Amino acid sequence: xxxxxxxxxxxxxxxxxxxxxxxxxxxVAILLLVTLFANQIAPYDPYAQDLSRSMLPPSxxxxxxxxxxxxxxxxxxxxxxxTSIFATLALVGVISLFGTVVGTLCGYYGGALDSVVMRxxxxxxAFPGLVFALAIAALLGGGVSNAVLALAVxxxxxxxxxxxxxxxxxxxxxxxxxxRLSGSTSGQMILRHILPxxxxxxxxxxxxxxxxxxxxxxxxxxxxxxxxPPTAEWGNMMxxxxxxxxxxxWLVLSPGFAIFLTVVIFNLLGDTxxxxxxxxxxxxx
Amino acid sequence: MKKILxxxxxxxxxxxxxxxxxxxxxxxASGGKKTFVFGDTTFNxxxxxxxxxxxxxxxxxxxxxxxxxxxxxxxADDGSLQPWLAExxxxxxxxxxxxxxxxxxxxxNGKKCDAAAVKACLEHLIEVHERAADNLKxxxxxxxxxxxxxxxxxPNPILMNYLSEAYGCIIDMEVGIPxxxxxxxxxxxxxxxxxxxxxxxxxxxxxxxDGEVHIDEITVRTISDGDTLxxxxxxxxxxxxxxxxxxxxxxxxNDNYKFTSIQTSxxxxxxxxxxxxxxxxxxxxxxxxxxxxxxxxxxxxxxDVLLNGYGYTATGAFPDSFAFGQGVNTVSYDPAQAKxxxxxxxxxxxxxxxxxEKDGQKLSIRWLTYPSRQELPLLAExxxxxxxxxxxxxxxxxTKDHNSIRKxxxxxxxxxxxxxxxxxxxxxxxxDTYCLDASIKNSGGHHSDxxxxxxxxxxxxxxxxxxxxxxxxxxxxxxxDNSYIFCSFLRMxxxxxxxxxxxxxxxxxxxxxxxxxxxx
Numbered sequence: 001x002x003x004x005x006x007x008x009x010x011x012x013x014x015x016x017x018x019x020x021x022x023x024x025x026x027x028v029a030i031l032l033l034v035t036l037f038a039n040q041i042a043p044y045d046p047y048a049q050d051l052s053r054s055m056l057p058p059s060x061x062x063x064x065x066x067x068x069x070x071x072x073x074x075x076x077x078x079x080x081x082x083t084s085i086f087a088t089l090a091l092v093g094v095i096s097l098f099g100t101v102v103g104t105l106c107g108y109y110g111g112a113l114d115s116v117v118m119r120x121x122x123x124x125x126a127f128p129g130l131v132f133a134l135a136i137a138a139l140l141g142g143g144v145s146n147a148v149l150a151l152a153v154x155x156x157x158x159x160x161x162x163x164x165x166x167x168x169x170x171x172x173x174x175x176x177x178x179x180r181l182s183g184s185t186s187g188q189m190i191l192r193h194i195l196p197x198x199x200x201x202x203x204x205x206x207x208x209x210x211x212x213x214x215x216x217x218x219x220x221x222x223x224x225x226x227x228x229p230p231t232a233e234w235g236n237m238m239x240x241x242x243x244x245x246x247x248x249x250w251l252v253l254s255p256g257f258a259i260f261l262t263v264v265i266f267n268l269l270g271d272t273x274x275x276x277x278x279x280x281x282x283x284x285x
Numbered sequence: 286m287k288k289i290l291x292x293x294x295x296x297x298x299x300x301x302x303x304x305x306x307x308x309x310x311x312x313x314a315s316g317g318k319k320t321f322v323f324g325d326t327t328f329n330x331x332x333x334x335x336x337x338x339x340x341x342x343x344x345x346x347x348x349x350x351x352x353x354x355x356x357x358x359x360x361a362d363d364g365s366l367q368p369w370l371a372e373x374x375x376x377x378x379x380x381x382x383x384x385x386x387x388x389x390x391x392x393x394n395g396k397k398c399d400a401a402a403v404k405a406c407l408e409h410l411i412e413v414h415e416r417a418a419d420n421l422k423x424x425x426x427x428x429x430x431x432x433x434x435x436x437x438x439x440p441n442p443i444l445m446n447y448l449s450e451a452y453g454c455i456i457d458m459e460v461g462i463p464x465x466x467x468x469x470x471x472x473x474x475x476x477x478x479x480x481x482x483x484x485x486x487x488x489x490x491x492x493x494x495d496g497e498v499h500i501d502e503i504t505v506r507t508i509s510d511g512d513t514l515x516x517x518x519x520x521x522x523x524x525x526x527x528x529x530x531x532x533x534x535x536x537x538x539n540d541n542y543k544f545t546s547i548q549t550s551x552x553x554x555x556x557x558x559x560x561x562x563x564x565x566x567x568x569x570x571x572x573x574x575x576x577x578x579x580x581x582x583x584x585x586x587x588x589d590v591l592l593n594g595y596g597y598t599a600t601g602a603f604p605d606s607f608a609f610g611q612g613v614n615t616v617s618y619d620p621a622q623a624k625x626x627x628x629x630x631x632x633x634x635x636x637x638x639x640x641x642e643k644d645g646q647k648l649s650i651r652w653l654t655y656p657s658r659q660e661l662p663l664l665a666e667x668x669x670x671x672x673x674x675x676x677x678x679x680x681x682x683x684t685k686d687h688n689s690i691r692k693x694x695x696x697x698x699x700x701x702x703x704x705x706x707x708x709x710x711x712x713x714x715x716x717d718t719y720c721l722d723a724s725i726k727n728s729g730g731h732h733s734d735x736x737x738x739x740x741x742x743x744x745x746x747x748x749x750x751x752x753x754x755x756x757x758x759x760x761x762x763x764x765x766d767n768s769y770i771f772c773s774f775l776r777m778x779x780x781x782x783x784x785x786x787x788x789x790x791x792x793x794x795x796x797x798x799x800x801x802x803x804x805x
Contacts, residue, residue, distance in 0.1 A: 049670040051586035068532065068591065069667065229666050229681065243512045243659075244532045 017275045024269040031265060035081040042075035046232045055248050064254040067241065073254045080232035080255060083144055085262060088214040091148045091155075096206040098152075099159020104198065106160065107167025108190055118164070121157030129154050130216060137225035144217075144233065147226035151216055155209075162205055166198035200277045207270035211263040218259055234259050318501040321785075321804055323351075323797075324508045324517050326528030328485070331509075331657050331685040335481045336466035340410050340417075345451030351487060351505050352798040354454025354470035357384060357403070358445050360793040362547065364607055364710030366445055370398065370455055370471060372431075376747070379440040380424070386431045392457040393475040393490040400428035405458040407435075407448075416725055420447040420717060442747040446709040451795060473498040473800040482507050487798075499787070499803040511659050518542070518780060524804060525781035525788055527797065530659045531593035537780045546778040547790040548597070550604050550707035553587075553664055553775070556719065557768040560694035560730040567646060569698050573630030574648065574677075575767035578699070580616050580623035581672045588773045591663040595778065599771035601760040602706045602715050608749070609712040609756035615764040615771075623675040634676055641676035649678040653697035655687040661703060664772060691728045700728060703775065708793040712756035713743055720763060729768065736762050 034041060044062075050070035058065045064073035106114040124132070136150035170176055171194070179193050218235030220226035222242075227233035229240065234255040241251025328334055328347050339345035339354055348354040357371035366374075372385040390398040404426045411418040424438040437444060447453065457469040466479040471494065474487035487503040506523060508514045511530035517523045519536065529537075537544070557569050557578075568574055584598040603610030616622075627633075632641040632648055641648040652668070654661040662683045669679040682690070682697065690696045706715045719726050721740050736759055743755045763769040777790050779797070787801030 047670065047673075049667065051583065051590040051667070054590045068663070069670065070590075229662075230669060243515075243530050245512070246515075247532060247535045 017272060020272045021269075021276050024265065024272050027265050028269055031081075031085070031262065034078065035085050038078040038082050042072075042078045044072035044075040046071060046075040046079040047230055055244075055251075057248075058250055065248075065250040067237075067251055068244070068248075073237075073250065076232040076237060077234070077254050077258045080234050080237060081258065081262070083227055083231060083233040084214060084218060084235070084259070087144050087148055088210055088217055091151055091213050091217065092206050092210050094148075095152050095156045096159050096202055096209075099156040099161075100163040100195075100198070100202050102156070103160035103163025103165075104167050104190055104194060107164035108171060108186070108194065114164075117160070121160050124154055124157045127154065130219060133216065133220060134223065134225060137220055142225055142228045144221075144227045144231070147217055147220040150220065150225075151213060155213070158209075159202060159205060162201055163198055166201055167194055170194050170197055204270065204274045204277055207273045208267070210266040210270065214259065214263055214266070319499060319804060320502045320504075321500045321525075321798075321802065322523045323503065323505045324514050324523040324526040325350075325505055326507075326509050326511065326514060326659070327657055328505060328507045329482045329509055329657065331655065331688075333688060336479045337476055337485060338462050338466055338468050339452050339454040339456060340413050340462065343451070345454050346795070347485065347505070348454045348456075348468065348470065349451045349472075349795050350797040351476075351485060351503070352472040352474040352800070352802075353468065353476050353487065354451075354456060355472050356449045356451075356453040356455065357386075358449045360446075360449050360708065360710050360791075360795065362792045364707065364792070366449065366710065369449075370403075374445045377434075379745075379747070380437045382435045382437075382444055384433045384435065384445075386433060387494075388431055389494045390471055391492055391494050392469050392471055393492055394457060394460065394469050395492045396457055396459070398455060398457075398471055398494075400431055400433035402457060402459075403433050403455050404428040406455050407453075409458050410452060414452055416718070417447075417450070417452045419723070419725065420450070420714065440745050440747070442744070442752065443709065443711045443713055446711045447714070450709060450714070474500075474503060474798060482509075493800060496800050498800045503798060505798075509657055518782075521782070525779055525785055527779050528657075528659070529778070529780050531591075531595055534593060534595075534778075534780075541783055543781050543783055543785065544778050545781070545788060545790045546595070546776055547792055548604065548606065549775050549777045549790075549792050549794055550607070550705055551703055551775040551777060551794060552599055552602060552706045553596075553658075553660065553701065553703050553772040554599070554602070554706075555699045555701040555770040555772070556729045556731070557770070558694055558698050558700070558729045559732075559768060562694045563698065564695060565650060565698040567644075568648060568650065571630060572767065573626050573632070574650075576616065577623040577627045577632075577675060577677065578650070578672065579767045579770050580619050580626065581675045581677065582668050582770065582772060583618045583671050584772050585618065587664055587667055591667060592660055592773065592775070595776040596773045597776070599773050601757075601764060602769070602771055603712055603756070603760070604707065604774050607707055607710075607712075608753035609760075610707070611753075612757050613760045613764060616767075618671075620671065620675050627676060632676065639673065639676065640678045647678065648676060649680060650698040651696070652679050652681045652699050652701060653687055653690055654681070654683050654701040655685060656683050657685065658703040660775075661701060664701065694728070694730065699770075701772075705794050708795065710793070711752070712759075713752075716740055716743070716756075716759055720759075720769070731766075731768050733762055733766065 053066050053070035054068050056062055056066040062072050066072055102117055106117050132154045133150040136153055137147050140146035176193055179189055221233050221235030222239040227236045237255040238252050245252050333342035334344050334347050336344050337348040337353055339348045355370050358366045359369040361367050370390050372387045375383045377383055386400055392398055411421055411423055422437045422439055422441045423435055425436045427434040454470055460469045467476040473490050473493045475490050476485055477488055478486040485505045489498045489501045514526050514529055515533040518526045557575055588596045588598050600615050601613035605611045627641055632643045634641050652665050654665050656662050665681045672679050691700050718724055722732055739755055739759045746752050779790050781788055784805045786803045
């Protein structure tokens with residue numbers, strides 16, 4: 001009787017998680033669609049200056065007001081999403097892919113490769129992340145691609161660590177041993193048996209990382225090492241309006257709200273994906 | 286008991302937090318002493334002002350601004366010369382000047398400032414300061430009591446103007462240039478500590494020769510960030526500020542603060558790089574491109590919006606309030622004409638990306654500027670947008686390192702800065718510094734035979750009206766070539782707490798902290 005109740009509770013819980021997952025996936029899908037078609041949706045040219053319309057407060061004509069160059073902030077926030085969100089997704093995609101490949105190979109083959117790569121990752125992890133990224137970005141110069149590269153250099157070890165530990169755990173499991181006995185090559189073992197089984201934790205890490213990476217990219221742009229003016233990018237826009245926070249607050253609040261909203265949505269999605277993939281809930285699937 | 290402990294802990298936290306935030310707007314007075322804190326965005330190594338030694342680069346500016354050093358003559362707001370340390374200056378003949386030093390003048394260490402002391406100071410200046418030596422052209426000096434006779438190697442009609450430049454601050458060379466940078470001048474304040482890019486500490490000069498000094502201790506803080514400066518003034522951390530961003534002005538337009546403003550000859554202007562080593566030489570040497578750039582910058586919009594009206598558009602290098610700033614002509618903002626000029630010169634957009642090309646070369650220019658004059662990056666971004674409209678791509682490099690980059694002709698196409706062009710009340714300094722073959726800041730490698738001839742003529746002309754006429758011709762030469770583009774002049778302001786008195790803005794931008802400064 002007790003077991004039946006437990007299973008029912010788990011089913012209800014799982015069903016709630018599934019609903020949440022669908023809800024947040026829809027939100028992310030909307031966000032991505034808006035971002036993708038930002039140029040078409042934007043009511044004004046985000047780069048067209050009109051000094052006669054400088055610093056207009058939010059109004060029905062300009063929903064988020066205008067900046068000091070008379071550019072429509074709503075249009076800039078929309079188009080800025082392309083830089084901010086797509087650059088973040090590209091960054092997370094690259095570091096998770098690279099980290100996973102490196103971590104899996106290290107975990108599977110071990111030996112000198114493992115020792116060398118893990119020590120390199122230790123070095124990367126030993127530095128304060130954003131400070132290290134700042135140094136790299138300063139060395140490479142401003143620009144979104146350089147900021148992405150700088151963050152990629154410091155962020156891949158996280159994924160390598162996860163992939164390596166998961167691979168080590170799986171390497172000695174019975175189904176991998178069985179596959180080895182059946183004559184599978186190392187490549188087949190990794191691709192068919194190990195990678196599919198470690199993707200869950202990697203995916204969860206990546207989902208939870210999107211918000212952090214977005215903040216760090218915006219941070220680099222805010223400090224002048226990411227996207228350069230006049231590129232519409234949220235961190236860069238906040239930096240441009242920083243000096244007018246007290247006098248014209250919408251210059252900072254508009255991109256700031258966009259960052260807040262996007263990071264919250266991706267973080268909640270990440271949390272939900274984690275809950276969904278939690279083995280404790282797996283019996284209810 | 287636990288509840289009482291929790292309450293006590295909470296009380297301690299609240300009191301602690303309150304103590305942390307106890308910024309005060311009350312007049313600064315500690316132990317009966319009057320203290321004053323001044324925030325300045327420009328006192329830094331970036332502007333070649335690492336300390337207050339007037340014999341190094343532009344460090345004379347903080348020396349004179351903060352009341353440590355004084356010059357023989359001073360520049361009045363109408364550009365005329367007025368006696369300061371000197372009682373009089375007489376031009377005996379084309380190359381000889383007789384200067385009488387005021388009898389009462391003494392250095393802050395109490396030593397009398399006589400002609401011998403001034404001679405020693407100027408000798409050291411021309412020995413170590415290339416720009417000063419080039420400007421002053423001093424061949425010899427003789428000191429006799431309070432009388433100093435200067436003989437120049439060639440006629441120098443504006444010797445006294447040049448001696449009023451910040452590098453002309455008279456310092457005691459018996460003390461010399463101490464390692465801590467605290468030179469001994471004749472001004473109302475004595476420097477006790479100089480920390481580059483951070484602060485300079487000053488105390489009252491008890492031996493001041495020209496009246497009573499009201500403030501006992503002054504700290505000038507380098508606050509390069511405009512927001513920090515605004516918040517420091519709001520919190521009462523500083524008593525007055527120089528270099529406030531115009532966007533922050535509304536915060537102080539109330540009864541708690543006072544403004545002092547004046548039209549200056551500080552000009553936002555650009556110099557085109559015409560060096561053959563410049564990879565962009567083919568573009569920048571094209572007169573049509575230069576003309577299109579001049580036509581494509583919205584000067585009026587920059588002044589009205591980005592300077593919040595605290596300025597006025599420039600035609601030439603000098604404001605038209607000076608005789609030598611009148612009667613020059615140049616193009617004004619006209620995107621349609623700019624497009625036509627480029628079309629005629631063969632610059633067309635062949636690939637539809639909005640940027641023109643010619644002979645396979647994209648019409649892209651590198652705009653070098655710096656952020657410590659907070660409006661310069663705004664001008665860059667504004668020009669970037671308006672020039673893009675006419676098919677010119679602008680890549681902005683706004684960096685503190687602009688002075689070293691400027692010296693490398695391969696790194697930039699147009700260098701845009703903000704300088705006081707007529708601070709000495711005469712036009713020659715601008716041409717001598719930026720436009721001639723021998724100019725130390727002619728980083729763009731500009732050359733014009735006619736300009737060189739006119740400069741020679743200017744050097745030998747003593748009559749101010751005739752000098753003005755030559756200066757107008759020289760400017761017109763620059764403007765016709767479009768290798769120098771003048772955007773606007775600045776209305777300079779300082780903002781202070783309401784209790785501050787005696788802090789006044791001046792057109793030449795040299796004099797800030799004087800004996801008249803007081804705080805109540």
